[in-house]
Amino acid sequence: MRSLQDTLYNWLTIKVVAEARPDDKSAQDTMKLFESILIDDHHLKEISVTKEDPMYYVSYKKDGETHKNRFPIELIDVMLEQIKNEPEKYHNYE
Template identity: 60%
Template sequence: MKSLQDSLYNWLTIKIVSDERPDDTAAAETEKMFFDILGDEFHVSDIEIEKDDVMYYVHYNNKDGERNKTRFPRELIEVMLNQIKNEPDKYVNYPED
């Protein structure tokens, strides 16, 4: 990932999908990959998410142990989830062999 902001955005977007679709192994694996990037490349820890009617807020500790917060509009974070909900036939969960 190019930046912490991009990594947080990508992780949060797929985490929302993964949380909504717990049987979606591809979403779970992708969420784990982005989560690992946050820890391994950016040394982010203790991530917490909150949301209101307009925004998602991501609270986290940086590599120096300082608590930080960033925010993302819900409409941007939920675009993938909404697409899946609107066209479920295109996003079928396939069982693992």
């Protein structure tokens, strides 16, 4: 099983891409995969994201307790920026 921190990082990174590219089925499916890992394997509830420069904050409940993790915006947005800078490499296959 992946660590919670790694799963949150991967989920947030692809969530940013999926929200920017709602027609990208691969991004949507990958986001759902990581979300299911967070819920089913790590038992998280009430997952939410806020963005306050220079960080993204992910809040969630686990075992009845509220937790908050933070990730630098530039680290999370790197995949989306790469897609924007080189769109020819990231086709949307349906």
